[in-house]
Amino acid sequence: MEHISVLREEVLHGLDPHAGDRIIDCTLGDGGHTSALLPRVGAVGRVLAIDLDKQNIDLFKKRYPETLSQVTPVQGNFSRLRDIALAHGFNSVQGILFDLGWSSRQFSESGRGFSFMADEPLDMRLDARQGETAADVLNNRSCEDLERIFREYGEEPRWREVAHAVKTRRNRHPFKTTGDLVEVVEGIIKRWGTLHPATRVFQALRIEVNHELENLQNALPQALELLAPCGRLAVISFHSLEDRLVKRFYKQCNGNIITKKPIMASRAEVLKNRRARSAKLRVIQK
Ligand SMILES: C[S@@+](CC[C@H](N)C(=O)[O-])C[C@H]1O[C@@H](n2cnc3c(N)ncnc32)[C@H](O)[C@@H]1O
CATH class of the missing domain: 3.40.50.150 (Vaccinia Virus protein VP39)
Structure with a gap:
């Protein structure tokens, strides 16, 4: 686009x-x-x-x-x-x-998982040469760290539940794609109005991954x-x-x-x- x-x-x-x-x-x-x-x-x-x-x-x-x-x-x-x-x-x-x-x-064509609208690798790095990907953050960070990211950067009211759901899921299946994350978030947050339930969580991860x-x-x-x-x-x-x-x-x-x-x-x-x-x-x- x-x-x-x-x-x-x-x-x-x-x-x-x-x-x-x-x-x-x-x-x-x-x-x-x-x-x-x-x-x-x-x-x-x-x-x-x-x-x-x-x-x-x-x-x-x-x-x-x-x-x-x-x-x-x-x-x-x-x-x-x-x-x-x-x-x-x-x-x-x-x-x-x-x-x-x-x-x-970048949202629609980069293939780097910036958006929840397409199922793509959970990367989110603007500079694809360096740093942790969004999947690395979800798979490796402590639960407290994830809570902070969703609370501070996403201002997501259900930050604690989302962080715990991420931790539970990654123990069974590590996160690989945007679809994996959307599935977890939709299990907790229901669609309300026009805002997609994963909007805040995606924003938080993009901010974290790109500092x-x-x-x-x-x-x-x-x-x-x-x-x-x-x-x-x-x-x-x-x-x-x-x-x-x-x-x-x-x-x-x-x-x-x-x-x-x-x-x-x-x-x-x-x-x-x-x-x-x-x-x-x-x-x-x-
Ligand atoms: C909203 S777009 C800019 C659109 C542009 N003004 C136009 O009219 O086409 C923001 C751009 O900033 C770049 N960007 C984000 N963080 C950056 C950073 N820390 N250093 C350099 N570029 C960055 C992104 O890659 C993206 O291309």
């Missing part, structure tokens, strides 16, 4: 890029925001576009070869933002964007440091844990918070793109 960028116009308005600016897009994805920035920064401007998922870097180079004089796509983790930026000569930039989470295409909150926490101070005076930092988050972190960081910074309240998608945008319903954009100026 093609990814539709959220809050595109609002990001442009928030970052307010000008001709000749240097911008870092920390989450290239399908390149929607990066592409929108290019006409604004013009032929002299440059965008450093980072993504942890190598497939996104390769796809961008293949799809938009004509932009490569303006865009430098780099595979990397934004938790190492300073090193990546300096290595590519982006040491003082006018704008930095984070559009957190995963793209629709999402830790990465964001590491990256934000580096981003502020890389901004030139009056440069702008824009972050789009999709759940309250990320948003809380961003909000707290902005309050601690000695910057001008441009968005006193987070910017959310219009009704028209949500009708076109359901993913936009939980997006919150916060912008700060150095």
Whole structure:
């Protein structure tokens, strides 16, 4: 499924890029925001576009070869933002964007088990080269650890029962696929409204496997440091844990918070793109 960028116009308005600016897009994805920035920064401007998922870097180079004089796509983790930026000569930039989470295409086509909608290997790693998979987490972590993950990262009210059911099941059959996990969760949580019973549990595992909150926490101070005076930092988050972190960081910074309240998608945008319903954009100026 093609990814539709959220809050595109609002990001442009928030970052307010000008001709000749240097911008870092920390989450290239399908390149929607990066592409929108290019006409604004013009032929002299440059965008450093980072993504942890190598497939996104390769796809961008293949799809938009004509932009490569303006865009430098780099595979990397934004938790190492300073090193990546300096290595590519982006040491003082006018704008930095984070559009957190995963793209629709990663959900539907990566085959790495991000979604409960298809039966796939329970991997969930954005960077398939390293770290524990979601199956490793379910099969090897202590019950207390699983409880913490489902409670803190999933905000799943039935965290204790789910953790215990995982422990019981893995003793008989280790977890291999998304279907294995969906079966366990559906045995405990019944479908209520439009929310799939496994939504929160999957969210929790994705956050744990990819160290999402830790990465964001590491990256934000580096981003502020890389901004030139009056440069702008824009972050789009999709759940309250990320948003809380961003909000707290902005309050601690000695910057001008441009968005006193987070910017959310219009009704028209949500009708076109359901993913936009939980997006919150916060912008700060150095
Ligand atoms: C919501 S998508 C971005 C979509 C993009 N803005 C667009 O318009 O097409 C988020 C992207 O961030 C990447 N990502 C997530 N965590 C990352 C990290 N720690 N470092 C670098 N990229 C990361 C994901 O691989 C994914 O491609």
